[in-house]
Amino acid sequence: MSESSEVRLKSEISLTVNGKLETVRVYPMERLLDVLRHELRLTGTKEGCGEGECGSCSVLIDGTLVNSCLIPALQAHGAEIVTIEGLASDGRLQLLQQSFLDCGGAQCGICTPGMILASLHLLKKTPQPTLEEIREGLSGNLCRCTGYMQIFEAVAEAGRRGAAT
Amino acid sequence: MRANPAEYELVAPGTLPRVLSLLAHDPGAWLPIAGGTDVMVQYSAGKLPSRKLVSIWNLPELRRIDISGGEIQIGAACTYTDLREHETISREFPLVASAAAWTGGIANQNRGTIGGNIVNASPAADSLPALMVYEAELLLVSLRAERRVPYANFHIGYRQTQLAPGELVRAVCLKKQFSGYYAHARKVGARNAQAISKVCLAALGHPANGVIEDLRLAVGSVAPVPMRLAETERIVKGNRIDPQLIQLAKTMAAKEVRPIDDIRSTSRYRAAVTGNLVAEFLERLRAHAGRGETRENVLARWNNLPADKAAEDILPCCGSKTWALAMAKRRPILAEAALLSACDEVWKNLPESDWLEAFRSHPRIGDSHSPVSAPARSASWSGEEQRQVASSGEDVKTALTEGNRAYEQRFNRTFIVCATGKSAPEILEILQRRLQNDEKKELQEAAEQQRQIAHLRLKKWLSL
Numbered sequence: 340m341s342e343s344s345e346v347r348l349k350s351e352i353s354l355t356v357n358g359k360l361e362t363v364r365v366y367p368m369e370r371l372l373d374v375l376r377h378e379l380r381l382t383g384t385k386e387g388c389g390e391g392e393c394g395s396c397s398v399l400i401d402g403t404l405v406n407s408c409l410i411p412a413l414q415a416h417g418a419e420i421v422t423i424e425g426l427a428s429d430g431r432l433q434l435l436q437q438s439f440l441d442c443g444g445a446q447c448g449i450c451t452p453g454m455i456l457a458s459l460h461l462l463k464k465t466p467q468p469t470l471e472e473i474r475e476g477l478s479g480n481l482c483r484c485t486g487y488m489q490i491f492e493a494v495a496e497a498g499r500r501g502a503a504t
Numbered sequence: 505m506r507a508n509p510a511e512y513e514l515v516a517p518g519t520l521p522r523v524l525s526l527l528a529h530d531p532g533a534w535l536p537i538a539g540g541t542d543v544m545v546q547y548s549a550g551k552l553p554s555r556k557l558v559s560i561w562n563l564p565e566l567r568r569i570d571i572s573g574g575e576i577q578i579g580a581a582c583t584y585t586d587l588r589e590h591e592t593i594s595r596e597f598p599l600v601a602s603a604a605a606w607t608g609g610i611a612n613q614n615r616g617t618i619g620g621n622i623v624n625a626s627p628a629a630d631s632l633p634a635l636m637v638y639e640a641e642l643l644l645v646s647l648r649a650e651r652r653v654p655y656a657n658f659h660i661g662y663r664q665t666q667l668a669p670g671e672l673v674r675a676v677c678l679k680k681q682f683s684g685y686y687a688h689a690r691k692v693g694a695r696n697a698q699a700i701s702k703v704c705l706a707a708l709g710h711p712a713n714g715v716i717e718d719l720r721l722a723v724g725s726v727a728p729v730p731m732r733l734a735e736t737e738r739i740v741k742g743n744r745i746d747p748q749l750i751q752l753a754k755t756m757a758a759k760e761v762r763p764i765d766d767i768r769s770t771s772r773y774r775a776a777v778t779g780n781l782v783a784e785f786l787e788r789l790r791a792h793a794g795r796g797e798t799r800e801n802v803l804a805r806w807n808n809l810p811a812d813k814a815a816e817d818i819l820p821c822c823g824s825k826t827w828a829l830a831m832a833k834r835r836p837i838l839a840e841a842a843l844l845s846a847c848d849e850v851w852k853n854l855p856e857s858d859w860l861e862a863f864r865s866h867p868r869i870g871d872s873h874s875p876v877s878a879p880a881r882s883a884s885w886s887g888e889e890q891r892q893v894a895s896s897g898e899d900v901k902t903a904l905t906e907g908n909r910a911y912e913q914r915f916n917r918t919f920i921v922c923a924t925g926k927s928a929p930e931i932l933e934i935l936q937r938r939l940q941n942d943e944k945k946e947l948q949e950a951a952e953q954q955r956q957i958a959h960l961r962l963k964k965w966l967s968l
Contacts (some may be wrong), residue, residue, distance in 0.1 A: 347513050366509035368547065368557065391612055392546045403585075405613045409544040411537070413514050414561050459609065479609015 352416045356381065357425030367413035372396045374412050375422060383423035383452050385479070387408050394480030397453035404460035407481075423452035426459070434502035435459055435494075444493030446484035454480050458494045462503035468494065507550045514557045515651040520565035520645075524672070526558055528647035531669035534558045537583050539615030540882075541608065544929060549943070566619065566674065567595070574680045580619025580673040584608070596680055599634035599706045602689045606630060619673040622655070625729075626700075630691060632659075632730040635704035638678050642667070645674040652677070659848035662728035685710050685718070686792045688785045692777055694768070701725045702769040705781040713791030715744050721782060726774050727762035737759050750783050757782040799840055799966045807836040820882035821961040823865025826858040827851060840966055844959055850903045851955050859951050863920050866957075869931055870894060870904040885961055889923045892907060896928030904928060907935040913940060915946060916924045922956035 353362045356379060363378045373382045387395035389408050398409045399421040424434040435455050445451040454477060461468055461476030473494045482490060507580050527534055537543040538561050546552050560566060566581035569590055571591050574590060584604035587593050594601040608616060621629045626750035640655040657668050688707045693699035703725050710718040719740050721733040736757045743749055753760040758779035763771045806814055830850040837843050867874045867886050868895055874883035911919040921934055938946055
């Protein structure tokens with residue numbers, strides 16, 4: 340058997356996801372995206388392009404926005420992850436989610452979880468962003484349905500409602 | 505075909521010495537991975553050159569920025585976000601900060617690293633032309649040694665570098681020697697974020713004594729490696745920029761590059777755009793140098809006038825003769841900043857009678873006639889300052905007239921406000937508020953407004 344098809348060992352990886360400590364046995368080069376979707380059954384995080392271009396797999400790692408398709412599982416060991424499932428609490432939507440709903444910021448829904456996490460990351464840094472700042476903050480997230488305007492409006496509205504706090 | 509993670513090994517030794525001994529143990533076998541923005545894309549496509557990876561993400565030795573003496577050392581694992589948010593980098597190396605800001609989107613900026621961008625060696629990487637014009641040096645480290653190489657020699661061919669097996673880029677070094685340089689960067693791509701450049705230019709120019717003393721032009725995406733436009737630099741350096749020289753430089757730049765046709769653009773387009781970007785930069789540099797020269801010329805001429813003439817010349821900026829004479833006494837004044845701070849110091853120490861004299865040189869707000877004693881230049885500036893008021897509606901103008909009358913009755917002088925950029929309703933609101941002031945507070949407010957007017961007028965005076 341050649342080295343190229345040699346099977347490596349799985350590792351034990353611990354990470355906190357939406358406040359809950361999880362331990363999984365995965366290959367260290369498994370993508371965080373796959374760990375979330377397949378191991379932890381958190382399918383809110385979507386796969387679009389799989390190469391860091393579209394932003395639909397966006398999650399927060401230690402408060403920082405990343406594309407989870409580009410993170411090997413080993414690099415997430417010990418990290419705190421927030422996915423779209425971690426936003427609502429006690430059956431109540433987070434203000435950003437409510438604003439997307441109110442402003443028509445979601446259509447087919449594939450980009451929406453990533454859009455909302457990118458928006459959350461933006462609002463944490465800039466609670467009342469200008470349109471220019473919103474455009475830049477979401478420039479790594481592609482949407483093929485809405486034409487973006489309702490999404491930008493939803494983020495501005497969430498800022499006015501104080502979603503970052 | 506999707507890569508199978510079971511076929512790959514990934515380790516995270518945690519410190520630089522441990523990573524270096526791993527690399528030294530089996531040189532060339534391990535592929536370093538930092539933020540993964542390039543490596544993971546190749547991995548998913550099944551195109552990685554190695555099945556053994558070592559994580560260098562967040563190694564403390566590589567994720568730091570040190571400033572010592574005249575140099576800044578940027579750790580290779582610093583992300584684009586780290587670069588964008590660093591105060592010294594934004595101020596002294598704006599081309600690095602702007603390249604960081606237009607690489608990928610926010611998520612990729614949070615993970616992509618400067619060292620990764622360098623080692624990935626894409627001819628289209630936006631940060632590399634910036635490193636070329638700042639003449640960056642790289643610190644390359646292995647278990648046994650550290651060496652320093654100019655970045656310009658590091659890329660030796662399409663996706664080829666000088667990095668030896670077992671070696672890592674530890675830091676990027678930039679010398680703080682670019683004060684007085686005019687910096688300009690421009691990327692041409694399909695969209696701002698997430699698009700790989702068709703052409704990108706980083707440029708620095710240093711104008712002095714009417715000529716371009718130093719010029720540095722570097723472009724990406726137009727050759728197998730990012731390149732300096734050495735010939736174009738040569739024909740511009742030491743010369744005064746004029747339309748003919750710009751035309752010459754534009755032609756030379758288009759000729760100097762060696763672009764290819766690919767999925768993003770064509771060779772012809774890239775060559776033409778390179779020429780245009782160089783021309784655009786030189787136009788801006790010329791305007792920038794011209795502004796600097798005008799200011800220097802106005803001050804140089806003024807510094808050489810007899811005192812009474814110098815006072816007369818600067819009087820329209822303020823209206824107080826004592827102020828003008830004191831300013832003339834402070835010559836020579838060599839720069840705009842010095843002129844403005846001299847203005848403030850003289851103004852705040854004048855007695856009230858001189859303040860009142862300055863106030864009297866202005867027409868009433870809404871009045872088209874300046875006092876007959878005011879110099880012609882002062883009258884014409886007043887017209888510009890009150891442009892918005894002049895074009896406002898009759899009812900607002902009437903209210904202003906009434907307000908002015910009330911103010912004059914109350915304080916026994918004309919109402920002074922820095923009107924530039926203010927609409928008539930805004931001024932009316934200020935006037936009504938200030939009518940509530942007591943005499944002492946109102947005098948201070950009027951004096952502050954006069955100081956602001958003087959600043960704006962001094963800047964206009966410098967560009968006459």
